[in-house]
Each structure stands twice: as C-alpha cells, then as structure tokens.
Amino acid sequence: xxxxxxxxxxxxxxxxxxxxxxxxxxxxxxxxxxxxxxxxxxxxxxxxxxxxxxxxxxxxxxxxxxxxxxxxxxxxxxxxxxxxxxxxxxxxxxxxxxxxxxxxxxxxxxxxxxxxxxxxxxxxxxxxxxxxxxxxxxxxxxxxxxxxxxxxxxxxxxxxxxxxxxxxxxxxxxxxxxxxxxxxxxxxxxxxxxxxxxxxxxxxxxxxxxxxxxxxxxxxxxxxxxxxxxxxxxxxxxxxxxxxxxxxxxxxxxxxxxxxxxxxxxxxxxxxxxxxxxxxxxxxxxxxxxxxxxxxxxxxxxxxxxxxxxxxxxxxxxxxxxxxxxxxxxxxxxxxxxxxxxxxxxxxxxxxxxxxxxxxxxxxxxxxxxxxxxxxxxxxxxxxxxxxxxxxxxxxxxxxxxxxxxxxxxxxxxxxxxxxxxxxxxxxxxxxxxxxxxxxxxxxxxxxxxxxxxxxxxxxxxxxxxxxxxxxxxxxxxxxxxxxxxxxxxxxxxxxxxxxxxxxxxxxxxxxxxxxxxxxxxxxxxxxxxxxxxxxxxxxxxx
Ligand code: ADP
Numbered sequence: 001x002x003x004x005x006x007x008x009x010x011x012x013x014x015x016x017x018x019x020x021x022x023x024x025x026x027x028x029x030x031x032x033x034x035x036x037x038x039x040x041x042x043x044x045x046x047x048x049x050x051x052x053x054x055x056x057x058x059x060x061x062x063x064x065x066x067x068x069x070x071x072x073x074x075x076x077x078x079x080x081x082x083x084x085x086x087x088x089x090x091x092x093x094x095x096x097x098x099x100x101x102x103x104x105x106x107x108x109x110x111x112x113x114x115x116x117x118x119x120x121x122x123x124x125x126x127x128x129x130x131x132x133x134x135x136x137x138x139x140x141x142x143x144x145x146x147x148x149x150x151x152x153x154x155x156x157x158x159x160x161x162x163x164x165x166x167x168x169x170x171x172x173x174x175x176x177x178x179x180x181x182x183x184x185x186x187x188x189x190x191x192x193x194x195x196x197x198x199x200x201x202x203x204x205x206x207x208x209x210x211x212x213x214x215x216x217x218x219x220x221x222x223x224x225x226x227x228x229x230x231x232x233x234x235x236x237x238x239x240x241x242x243x244x245x246x247x248x249x250x251x252x253x254x255x256x257x258x259x260x261x262x263x264x265x266x267x268x269x270x271x272x273x274x275x276x277x278x279x280x281x282x283x284x285x286x287x288x289x290x291x292x293x294x295x296x297x298x299x300x301x302x303x304x305x306x307x308x309x310x311x312x313x314x315x316x317x318x319x320x321x322x323x324x325x326x327x328x329x330x331x332x333x334x335x336x337x338x339x340x341x342x343x344x345x346x347x348x349x350x351x352x353x354x355x356x357x358x359x360x361x362x363x364x365x366x367x368x369x370x371x372x373x374x375x376x377x378x379x380x381x382x383x384x385x386x387x388x389x390x391x392x393x394x395x396x397x398x399x400x401x402x403x404x405x406x407x408x409x410x411x412x413x414x415x416x417x418x419x420x421x422x423x424x425x426x427x428x429x430x431x432x433x434x435x436x437x438x439x440x441x442x443x444x445x446x447x448x449x450x451x452x453x454x455x456x457x458x459x460x461x462x463x464x465x466x467x468x469x470x471x472x473x474x475x476x477x478x479x480x481x482x483x484x485x486x487x488x489x490x491x492x493x494x495x496x497x498x499x500x501x502x503x504x505x506x507x508x509x510x511x512x513x514x515x516x517x518x519x520x521x522x523x524x525x526x527x528x529x530x531x532x533x534x535x536x537x538x539x540x541x542x543x
Contacts, residue, residue, distance in 0.1 A: 009173035010200040015240045016082045020046030023242025030074035031249035031260060033120050033143045040075050042242055048075075050163035052083035058161065059136060061114065063088035063169060066179065068112035068134070069227070070094045070103070070121050073247040076140045076154060077226050080116055081235050085177035088169035090193065092179040093227035096121055097528035102189065104131025106181050110191055110405065116154065118142040120250065142249075173197040179405065180229055182334045183528060191405030192334050194230070202337040202399040203236040205368050210344040211328070212268065212306065218243040219264060223257060223271035224309070228529045229338040232306070232330070234270060254282040258297040270306040272530045273316060274468070276327070280319045281467060281490065299323045306330060308338075310531040311436060311454045314362035315462040321358075331364035331436060335420055337399040341365040341373070341434050348431060362458065364426065364434040371397040374419070375428050387429035390437055390450075394419040442534055444473040444481050451483055451513050453534075459507045460485060460500060465493035470524045470532040471515065474543050482516035484541055486524055495520070 024043030032038055040048075061067065067084045069091060071077040084091035092110050094103050103124070107115070108131060115134040117125055119141050139147045140154040147153040173196045181189040194202075207214045214220075214237050222231045222238075222245070230236070238245050246264045248257060257279055261269070271279075286293035301324035307316070308330035317327045332338030343365030345357065352360070367373040375383040375391035383389040396419045403409040413421055425443060426436045437443070437452035444451040453471040460469035468488040473481040489495045497518045504514055519541060525533040 009171065010197045011171065011173065012082055012085050012177055012196055012199060012236070013168045015200070015203070015236060016046065016049060016086065019239045019242050020050075026242045026244055028075050028078065028245045028247070029264065030076075030247045031251055031256075032074075033250055035251060035256070037263075038075070042239075045075060045079060047163040048158055049079045049083040050086070050166045051158040051161040052079050053086035053168075054163060054166040055157045055161035056084065056087045056089060056114070057166070057169075059114070061087050061089045063171075064090060064176065065114075066090045066092045066110050066112045067114045067116060068092045068094050068107055068110065070096055070115060070117040070125065071140065071226065072096075072118055072120075072142070072250045073222055073226050073231065074118075074142065074249050075247065076116075076142070078235055078239070078245070078247075081178070081226075081230070082239065085196070086166070086168050088171055088175065090176045090179050092191075093230065095181070095183075095225070095227045095528050096124060097225075100124065100127035101131070104128035106189055106191075107132040107134070109189075110179060110181075114138060116140060118250075119145060119147060122148070122151075171196065173200075178230060180227070180334050190407050192401045193405055194337060194399075198337060198399040199233070199236055201370060202233050202339065203240055205370055205399075206233055206339045207237045207241065208369075211330075211339070211342045211368065212237055213304070214238070214241045214243055214268075216241060216243065218268050219246060219266045220244065221246045221248065221257075221261065221264070221266035221269040223248060223252065223269060223275060225529070228272075228309070229332070229334045232270060232308070232332075232338055234306075254279040255293070258283060258286075258299075261300055261303075262297045265300045266303055267300065268304045268306070272309040273307055273312050274310070274524075274526060274530050274532065276305070276307050276312075276316060276320070277461075277468060280316065283323070284319070285491070299325060301325070304328060308332065309529060311364075311458065312362060313458040313461040314358050315458070317358055317361045327361060329361060329363070329365060331424075331434065333422060335401040335422075336371070336395060336397075339368055340371050340395055340397075340400070341367050343433065346431060360433060364436050366432045366434070367395075370399065371395055372419075373428070373434070375426055375434075376415070376421075383427070385428040385430055385432065387433075387435070388427050390425050390427045392440065393422045393424045393426050393434065393436075395422060396420065442472070444471070444483050446476070446481055446483070446512065447479045449512075453483065456483060456485065456504070456509070456513070456515065457532075459504055459509065460487060462507075463495060463500060463503050465489050465495040466500075467491075468524050468532075470534060470537060472534050472537050472541065474516065474541060476516065483513070484517050484519065485515035486519045486521055486537055486541070488521055488523055
C-alpha cells in the first residue's frame with residue numbers, strides 16, 4: 001500500500017488557529033495585581049499572540065532560541081505559551097518561587113536569550129540579573145504602571161507588530177516548544193524540553209472524558225502555576241477547546257481564591273494538595289456562626305477539581321465531596337508532561353460503595369493512553385500487579401522525556417532499555433491502579449522493613465484535629481531509621497500523640513510502624529511548587 005494518511009505535523013499553531021477562528025468570542029479573565037479583573041476574548045488573545053510572535057521575529061529570535069518567562073498566571077503568559085513557539089522559539093518558564101541564585105543558574109543553563117517578566121517581579125530580577133545576561137528584558141506592565149527605562153515594554157512591542165502579516169516559522173513536529181526545569185529536590189535542577197508533538201499528544205490524552213473531560217461550556221481556574229510543569233498542560237487544552245479561562249494572577253491566598261471562585265464559578269480547578277487543604281479549611285471555618293467571613297464565599301457545587309503533584313489524602317477528597325466537589329487525582333512529573341496516571345471510576349467500579357470510591361480516588365490512578373508503566377523490583381524484575389508488591393515506577397511514551405537538556409540520559413534516570421526511572425516507589429493492582437508509597441529518598445527503613453511516609457501522612461490527616469502532617473525518617477541506633485511525624489493542628493484544636501497513635505492503630509498500622517516521635521508545628525515547610533518540603537524537615541529535625 002503506497003498511500004495512507006497525510007503526514008501533517010502535530011503543531012501548537014493549529015491549536016492557536018482554532019482558538020482564533022472558532023472560539024474568538026470566548027473569554028480569558030486575568031486577575032491583576034490590584035485584584036481587579038481584566039477580560040479578553042480568544043479573538044484578542046489570538047491577535048496579540050501573533051503580534052508577539054511577529055515582534056519576536058523582528059527582534060531576531062531564531063529557531064530553537066529560548067525565551068524565558070518570569071510571570072504569574074495571566075493572559076500575557078498564555079500569549080507566550082503560543083507566541084514563542086510560533087516563531088520557532090522555546091518558551092522556558094522560570095519558577096518565581098525559587099531563590100534568585102537558582103533562577104539565575106537555571107537561566108544560564110538554559111542559555112535563555114530573552115526574558116519576559118511581570119513588572120511586579122522586577123525586584124526579583126534585580127537579585128539574579130548578575131548571574132545571567134539576557135539580550136533583552138521585555139516587561140509586561142501587569143500593574144498598569146509605566147515600564148521603567150532600560151526595559152522593552154511588552155505592550156508597546158505588541159502595538160508595533162503586525163499580527164495579520166505574521167507567518168508561522170516552518171517546523172518539524174519534534175521541534176521543541178517549551179522547557180521546564182525539575183525542581184531540584186533530588187539534585188541540581190535539570191531541563192526538560194517538550195515538543196509540538198509531545199504537547200499535542202499530551203493535550204489530547206489529558207482532555208479525554210474520564211480525565212480533564214474538557215467541555216466547551218467549562219470555566220477553568222488554573223491555580224497550578226504556569227511555571228509548574230506548564231500548569232500541567234491545562235493552558236494548551238483550554239486553547240484547543242476554547243474554554244473560558246480564569247487566571248488568578250498573583251493572588252494565591254485561599255481567601256483570594258475563594259473570592260474568585262465565588263464570582264467566576266469555575267467548573268474545573270487545578271492545584272496541589274497543600275493549597276486545596278488551606279482552601280477547604282478557610283471555607284469550612286467561614287461556615288461557623290462566629291466567623292468574620294460568614295456568608296462571604298460560595299464553593300461552586302459540581303466543580304471538578306484536578307489535584308496532584310503530591311499524594312492526595314482521602315480526608316481531603318471527602319472534605320471537598322461534602323460540598324459537591326469531586327477531586328480527580330493525577331500523578332506525574334515534569335519529565336512526563338506531566339499527566340501519566342489519573343484516578344477515575346472505571347467500569348469495574350460501577351457498583352462500588354462510597355468507601356471504595358474514596359479509597360480509589362486517593363490512589364494515583366491508572367496509566368493514561370500512550371503511557372507504558374511498570375514497577376521494577378530491587379532485583380530488576382517487574383513486580384506483579386497484585387496491589388502489594390512494590391517497585392520503582394518506570395514509564396515510557398511519546399510525552400515522556402528521553403533525556404535532559406545538556407545532561408543526556410544518565411543511568412540513574414533511565415533504565416538500560418530506555419524507560420524513565422521516576423524514583424517513585426509504588427504498587428499496582430489488578431485494575432492497574434498505582435498506589436505511590438513514597439519517593440525512593442523519602443522511604444523509611446525501620447529494622448529492615450519499609451514504612452510508607454505517605455500512608456502515615458494520609459492516616460494522620462484523617463484525624464479531625466489535624467490540618468497537615470508530614471512524616472520523615474530520623475536515624476535510630478537500634479532500627480536504622482524511625483518515622484518522625486510533623487503535625488499541624490487545626491486552629492483551636494488539639495491533637496495528642498496518644499490520640500494520633502490510637503487512630504493509626506485503628507487504621508491497621510502495626511505498633512512498630514507508629515511514629516517514634518511527634519513534633520507539633522505551625523506549618524510544614526513548602527517547596528517552590530507548594531509541596532511538603534521533606535528535605536527542609538530533615539534538616540530541621542536531623543534526629
Ligand atoms: P518536584 O516535586 O521535585 O517539584 P515534579 O513537580 O516533577 O517535581 O514532581 C514529581 C513528583 O511529585 C513525582 O515524582 C512524585 O514523587 C510526586 N507526585 C506527583 N503526583 C503525585 C501523586 N498523585 N501522589 C504522590 N506523589 C505524587
């Protein structure tokens with residue numbers, strides 16, 4: 001057979017064109033630094049994005065050149081998502097929560113040529129600019145104030161460019177379009193580059209009905225920062241389907257997010273568990289008769305919520321479900337675009353009771369299409385999918401990275417046969433549900449037996465007096481390591497070690513698995529993407 005289908009390259013430009021031609025009237029809302037809302041429609045975003053691409057061409061951006069962004073979630077950041085690749089450039093999202101030293105190092109490692117930055121973040125730029133020389137710094141006047149002298153004004157740049165005359169740069173579907181760095185919690189940050197092809201395939205897969213289930217009538221609130229694995233790829237899906245986007249800008253406090261949810265009524269919102277924990281606590285506290293916030297908020301009942309990036313405790317799923325909001329857990333990493341597994345109700349679970357539904361929802365879920373997954377045991381064999389044999393999760397697929405920028409494919413990150421070694425330890429059950437027990441480095445080995453910190457944390461967070469719990473290993477002369485639990489009690493509540501141990505025993509933990517010690521604190525430290533920062537905790541409690 002000579003002829004099959006056309007060999008048309010998968011391309012982000014196609015997604016942008018769809019938004020401009022099919023969904024021109026749909027809205028993109030951005031919250032500005034002064035908390036007011038700025039509304040655009042996709043028609044305007046389309047023209048502005050093409051104007052940006054045209055302007056970057058005029059500035060001499062060439063194929064493969066990196067353009068860094070240091071921005072909150074808003075419409076101009078979305079324009080970079082599509083405008084930079086449209087000229088053949090690679091958009092590199094810098095994480096504004098990292099230290100200035102790390103940001104400067106990463107910009108240097110990526111050899112970023114230009115920087116697009118929010119004006120409100122210029123003080124941060126001043127602290128890392130000595131570490132990397134950008135050829136041009138383009139300032140987005142997010143606050144509305146005039147752009148300081150010496151910088152290029154983003155709006156002036158767009159105003160001077162011709163969106164109609166712009167012609168997309170020729171490209172191959174394997175050309176890079178964007179780049180993110182791993183957080184470096186397990187070593188130096190490493191660059192991961194996504195291609196047109198990987199991004200389009202990931203967008204199609206993640207948008208499927210059982211996963212994001214994107215609908216034209218959706219209103220999507222991406223709380224996940226656009227610098228955290230590209231907001232898990234959601235901006236691409238939203239543009240592909242022309243769904244209304246509501247960007248929170250710099251206002252990530254739970255009170256602000258609840259205000260935004262109340263006025264804009266999202267149907268789908270995404271964020272990491274720690275943010276969702278503080279959000280539900282603030283909301284539930286507002287329902288108390290003496291609360292100063294009583295009546296201020298309305299959680300949109302029926303909203304779907306994507307939560308991932310760290311284990312999602314069952315108690316959190318139940319707490320949101322009590323308000324008619326279902327949490328869909330996903331597991332993945334920067335290297336996997338990131339959606340690799342999602343927990344959803346499979347046909348076999350149709351008749352399952354509520355407890356079983358919650359139990360499943362608290363698992364990482366089933367591999368999504370195009371992702372092959374295996375759990376490799378210590379001796380190099382694949383573990384059976386029996387729900388209890390654990391091994392390192394390894395994955396392979398067209399949106400899993402094949403290597404790192406300038407670092408290639410080191411053997412600690414890739415198996416001999418080319419699968420990505422995730423460093424996550426998990427079991428898989430007969431239905432293909434993955435249950436993460438730990439990251440390799442977070443496992444606790446006590447008297448030769450593994451104790452899962454994730455299991456202990458989830459059980460502790462089910463106690464009504466516990467807001468947050470993080471468990472780490474501390475060295476122990478007799479047992480090698482023992483668990484230490486850092487617990488944040490809910491405001492006005494008291495949690496005692498005895499009460500917590502009693503709860504753990506009722507949940508099936510053996511005596512030797514109970515925490516050796518409890519430390520009660522005001523807050524568990526967070527990483528730059530808002531997860532529990534166990535490395536910091538280990539430094540804080542070395543023994
Ligand atoms: P980092 O956590 O280092 O900032 P990533 O955002 O790439 O970098 O995080 C990927 C890691 O997050 C995974 O390897 C895994 O350890 C953890 N993770 C992500 N989703 C989940 C989940 N649903 N359950 C448990 N752990 C998760």
